[in-house]
Amino acid sequence: MEWLDTGLQLLVGLRMTILLILAAAPAGVAIGVIVGIARVYGPRPVRVLAFAYQSAFRGIPLVIQLFIIYYVLPRAGLRLDPFPSAVLAFALCSGAYHSEYVRSALLSIPTGQLEGGLALGMRQSVAVRAIILPQALRKAVPGCGNELVYLIKYSSLAYLVTLVDLTGAGRLEAYASFRFFETFLVVGMVYLAMVALARTGLRCIERRWRCGLNERAATRA
């Protein structure tokens, strides 16, 4: 019955992985939307700051971001437990990528749309929120969806800050049983299943949100 126990341990790890993803994914999207908007419509200093954030978090390996948050921040007086550390790192990292998709989606909306809104007497904030954003977010869905899929895989780094997620549980079980190949194959397959599930869900969302929108990109391909 050894395999049953292994399976159980992996399930416990899977629970942690899912918790991590459920916490980090919405946070990342929220950061991405805010930073994306800031980069396009913010005043100059905000734009520069947003750009620096994107550049830093996209140019540094996630492992190092994770270690800086977990090991270095306590020296600056901010001590976070492993779980919030991991969630923060994942959210900040994926937020940087989301924001780039949001930014390019915002830029792809013709400026006439914004001008039209302003001409009708809307304030810029209202025009952006009511006219630009609903169109742009739709366009950002495929890119951001991809990023969410990456997040599922990135979450495997959580074991590096002592969390026992799916990968961490797999490691422990592999060392205990010396069945390295089988264990990591199963672990990989579970990630694969999660990725497939996420892709299916995202495709549904994409189809649903696109309806009635004349998407040029979709017809060209």
Add this chain to the structure above:
Amino acid sequence: MVQTLSTLLSGVGTTLLLLVLALGIGFTLGVPIGILHVYGRRPLRLLLSGYDAVIRGFPAIVLLFLIYFGIGSLPGVRIPSLHAAILALGLRSAAYQGRLVEGTLRMVPMGQLESALAVGMRRTMAIRRIVLPQALRFSLPGLANEYSIVLKDTALAFTVGVIELMSRAKFLAASKREIAQVYLLAAALYWILTQLGLLGFGWLERRARISGLGSGRR
């Protein structure tokens, strides 16, 4: 600080080795894979899609563990950690670059292939001489992206004991007091390497540009 930096720098060589070999394997396998995704026979395409789904569905670190601990622990197999890391990163990059090249091959208008066939080229030659050179130019922005992704993934190699930049940082952080300095310096080095690579690809893109040919964004 200077000593920390010089220790970290001594790991950069291995990081670059991992990066270059992984990208090299990825490109050498990825271009044919991309071509087969588009022009291959159906069973072959299905097989490649399977490879693709598995490789891209596994987290990099699980793939690395599977190769180093998993395959490496099978009877009669011995894989040094460096080789395992190169293999894992290379196979991953091949899958991603394959998809990239597939996408850019499809961006080349169909008329290009048809007219090459019409002037009497064989299909393989038309693909190699006419379609591929255009597609590879369109691929450059994607390759730049892949460069930065693979560079960052090399930082996972320390988990199987490869001595590169990240593992140097970890050693230093474990043995010294100034953890903050070590990790921030390591972060800065990775950031610089990322930016240098992106500059390099930008230069390559300008060099390879042919006036009149679209930049790939149409």
